[in-house]
Amino acid sequence: xxxxxxxxxxxxxxxxxxxxxxxxxxxxxxxxxxxxxxxxxxxxxxxxxxxxxxxxxxxxxxxxxxxxxxxxxxxxxxxxxxxxxxxxxxxxxxxxxxxxxxxxxxxxxxxxxxxxxxxxxxx
Amino acid sequence: xxxxxxxxxxxxxxxxxxxxxxxxxxxxxxxxxxxxxxxxxxxxxxxxxxxxxxxxxxxxxxxxxxxxxxxxxxxxxxxxxxxxxxxxxxxxxxxxxxxxxxxxxxxx
Numbered sequence: 176x177x178x179x180x181x182x183x184x185x186x187x188x189x190x191x192x193x194x195x196x197x198x199x200x201x202x203x204x205x206x207x208x209x210x211x212x213x214x215x216x217x218x219x220x221x222x223x224x225x226x227x228x229x230x231x232x233x234x235x236x237x238x239x240x241x242x243x244x245x246x247x248x249x250x251x252x253x254x255x256x257x258x259x260x261x262x263x264x265x266x267x268x269x270x271x272x273x274x275x276x277x278x279x280x281x282x283x284x285x286x287x288x289x290x291x292x293x294x295x296x297x298x
Numbered sequence: 299x300x301x302x303x304x305x306x307x308x309x310x311x312x313x314x315x316x317x318x319x320x321x322x323x324x325x326x327x328x329x330x331x332x333x334x335x336x337x338x339x340x341x342x343x344x345x346x347x348x349x350x351x352x353x354x355x356x357x358x359x360x361x362x363x364x365x366x367x368x369x370x371x372x373x374x375x376x377x378x379x380x381x382x383x384x385x386x387x388x389x390x391x392x393x394x395x396x397x398x399x400x401x402x403x404x405x406x
Contacts, residue, residue: 221397221399222385222397223397224395224396224397227392227395235392235393237395238299238393238394239394271342273341278347278348280348281330282329282330282347282348282351282389283332283389284353284387284389285332285334285344285387286343286344288341288343290341
């Protein structure tokens with residue numbers, strides 16, 4: 176079955192760019208009716224959707240983060256990536272990658288998820 | 299944005315109890331509502347999609363209902379592994395996709 180695994184630096188300095196990669200195994204990132212997504216969760220808090228990428232090349236971002244976020248895909252490596260610029264301590268969180276499945280009836284849900292990776296923004 | 303609220307924010311229950319969690323959307327989202335379970339230190343796991351469709355492998359003690367703005371997740375007989383945080387998520391609008399604040403279920 177499809178599995179996702181996040182990777183990237185666990186510590187980022189304020190004002191710098193956070194960069195994470197999600198490696199997809201057990202299936203091709205280019206096939207199927209899927210959106211590849213990033214979600215984050217500050218410690219002890221709820222879930223915040225960051226954005227998603229579709230095989231057509233279209234992207235959708237959370238308006239609250241849109242000016243700082245870029246999601247891109249490397250089909251040759253079966254990976255997708257997140258870049259979040261100008262980070263502050265408020266961006267400290269566990270970052271998850273997830274597949275957003277889409278049914279024929281237009282229903283969507285996140286499954287599977289990566290295990291998550293903690294990114295701390297601190298000098 | 300479509301705002302999602304959940305009640306209660308936390309509850310204490312015993313093994314075998316029937317538990318009900320409510321999720322409310324700030325506008326009608328038809329049946330575009332998913333439920334997730336998150337155990338400590340783990341990623342969320344989808345339980346129910348489209349308000350009432352049980353995902354593969356999820357025990358039948360979990361059920362979902364509702365449409366429009368009001369939704370319910372019910373656990374018919376709480377098991378030890380069910381102590382976790384439960385989140386609802388609307389998939390009606392992508393601008394942005396939003397989650398509820400979560401309901402923590404712990405042991406009485």
